Amino acid sequence: MLDLSVGVAMVARFQKFGMSFVRRSATSVFALLAAPLLAFSAPVAARPVSVKSVAAGGAAAWDGFVRQTLDRWFVIDPSTAVYQGAHEHDGQLPDWSAVGLERKATFLRSVIARAGSFKGLTDKQRFERDYMVQVAKGQLFWLTDADQPHRNPSFYVNGGLDPNVYLSRDYAPAPVRMRALIRFFDAVPRAAAQIRANLTHPMPATFLYFGGAAFSGFADAYANDAPRAFADVKDAALQAQLKAASQRASAAMKGVADWIKAQKPGGDYALGTERFARMLSATEAVDAPIPTIEAAGKADLARNRDELVKACTAFAPGETVPACVEKMNADKPADGPVAEATRQIPDLEAFVRAHDLVTIPGTEKALVRPSPPYNAQNSAYIDPAGPLDKGLPSIFYISPPDPSWPKEKQDAYIPGKADLLFTSVHEVMPGHFVQFLHSNRADFPVGRLFVGYAFAEGWAHYAEEMMWEAGLGNGDPKVHIGQLSNALLRDCRLLSAIGLHTGGMTVDQSKALFREQCFQDEGNADQQAARGTYDPAYLNYTLGKLMIRRLRDDWTASRGGRAAWHAFHDEFLSYGGPPIPLVRQKMLKEPAPHAVF
Known part of the structure; x- marks a missing residue:
């Protein structure tokens, strides 16, 4: 549900990488992605490029500016480049020193100023410019205004410490990925020292718990998951290097985790009204007042609760709504959610094709796996293949319950089949997986490289209700309750944030x-x-859904209504993943971007 990261994720997909973009959303390598414009013969990091070397000008200069800007972006943020498939950056981590953080802030300010100075651009170039500027503004907000490097462990948890790309993505033979992982592990102790130097105390209890659990999870993954992933590599010297490097990295992460766990909680998690409004503007180009957004969220909550009462009357007559939802969730997959989701995805794909809802480009697949322990705080998320990793599958991860919980609480956590069905819709078909198939094929570089939080999560959440409206479940009230339980969860995220x-x-x-x-x-x-304290942007699920629904209604009103859904979905997804107000402006030819619900 990059439920990163951002990211992504992400976080993971978090939701992930800077909180405003999902896992593979922050940046990527331009050169391999736009080969007709530039082909690399050497690693990007070997020849840093100054954005200032291209003078701001008109349309002819724009493509060169984009090329050099994206080149430099990946020098600054190599871990995201790796997730995009730019493996010349393998093994590198960002520079989180004070100098490194200021270097990134200076770079982002330069991008905003210089991109904004271009005149005489084509319509397509203006859209790409506005898109790029908004991305830079969003990253700068988290870096400086929200001050996440000093206040929020999620900046690091979602910032490149996840080794999964080396362990699970078969982009190269195992010995090649193993050597890259060794370099990655060699970089971790320096990163761990920077994290401890940066994070200030006291931090809220939820931050401490999240950080302690995540860094402990990384420590365990480094020491245990990594060696297991490469156990079949028959190279004794390489195995010895991996063992030594993984143990050093694990010890460094454990040191961070123990340090965080030893802190006494305190401090305030709240951004405050003014900073929260700046977050919405900087990260999503949302100009609506907070009370207007809250009112829209409350209205959606009321609408979904009313629908739930109706569905429960049919499914569990005479029962209370909580008892009805419990009854729906009691129908659990006998062999677990991973096996059930694996069965659901082909059926969902067949439904999407049969009802002509959206184009499914390419032949890539989505696989279902249990979540790694270090990312179990996300109940489910997808790790999509980047645009440079051609033909590789994406991985849909589902988290088991916390083993420390009482058995009753663990059993309740496992989703029922109907609930899980819409998680599979959200993460895979036609949610994140399909959306990234489109963004990976966008016809301009920025659209392939940056996918925003509200765009990705809004689309995936929108897809849940859209699939029900299109007939998924054939009107079965139990299936409708599964859809509504997911919708209500996201409504409460908006109101909670x-x-x-x-x-x-x-x-x-x-x-x-x-x-x-x-x-x-x-x-x-x-x-x-707890997540709402350290991920204030998790309102973007419902916020994005509401903006997409309104845009769909406005765009299709003069194009045949329901008959135009396929065309709407394809055009919407063709823009990559920008702030939705920019897409609205483009699709409706409005004079300026605005958030409309």
Whole structure:
């Protein structure tokens, strides 16, 4: 649900990389992605490029500016380049020193100023310019205004420490990836020292728990998962190098985790009203007042609750709504959610094709796997292949319950079949997986490289309701309850984000909101309330969905309504992943970008 990262993710897909973009969303290598314009014969990092070497000018100069800007972006952020498939950056981590952080801030300010100075661009170039400027503004917000490097462990958790690309993505023979992983491990102790130097205390309890769990998970993955992944490589010397490097990296991460766990909680997680508004503007080009967004979220919550009452009346007559939702979730897959999701995806693909909902480009596949322990705080997410890793599958990860929980809480956490069905819709078909198949094929570089949080999560969440509207489940109220339970979860994320960061809401009050208004089980409510403190942008699921629905209604109104859905979906996805107000401006030919719900 890059439920990164950002990212991504991500975080992972978090939601991931800077919180405003999903896992593979922050940046990528331009050269291999746009081969007609430039072909590399040497690693990008070997010859840093100054953005200033291309003078701002008109249309003729724009492509050169984009090329040099993206070249430099990956020198600064090599870990994201690796996830995009630019493996000349393998083994590198960002420079998180004070000098490195300031270098990135200076670069982003330069991108904003110089891109904005171009005149005489074509319509397509103006769109790419506005898109690039918005990306830079969003990253700069998290880096400086929100000050995440000093305040929020998620900046690092979602910033390149995940080794999964080397372990699970078969982009090269195992010995090649193994050597890259050894270089990665060699870079971790320096990164760990920078993290400890940067993070200030006290931090809120939720930050400490999240950071402690994530860094401990990395430590375990480095020491255990990595050697297992390459156990079949018959090279004793390489195995010895991997063992030594993985143990050093694991010890460094464990040191960070132990250091965080030893801290006493304190401090304030809230961004505050003004900074929260700046977040919306910088990261998503959303200009609507916060009360307007909150009202839209409350209206969507009320709409979905009303629909849930109707569905429960049919599915569990005489039962309370919580009992009805519990009944829906009691129908759990006997062989677990990974096996069930694996069965669901081919059926969903057949449904999308039969109902002509959206083009599914390419032949790439999505595989389903259990989440690695270091990213188990996300109940489900997808790690999509980058645009440079041609023909590789994406991985849909599903997290098991926390083994430290009581058995009853663990059992409740495992989704029912109907609930899981819409998670599979969200993550794979036609959600994130299909969306990234399109963005990887966008016809301009920035569209292939940057996929925003609200665009990705908004599309995936929009896809859930759209699939129900198109007939998924044939009107079965149990299936509808599965869709609505996911919608209510995202409604409460929007209201929780606004409450936690602008309204004085406590974590316990947020948890109660998820339990009482959105009918979430205790384990999910715990996770979601905590996540809202360190991921204030998780309102983007519902925010993005509402903007996409309104854009669809406005665009298709003069094009045949439901008959134009396929055309709408294909055009919407063709823009890559920019802030949705930019897409609205482009598709409706409006004079300026605005957020409309």
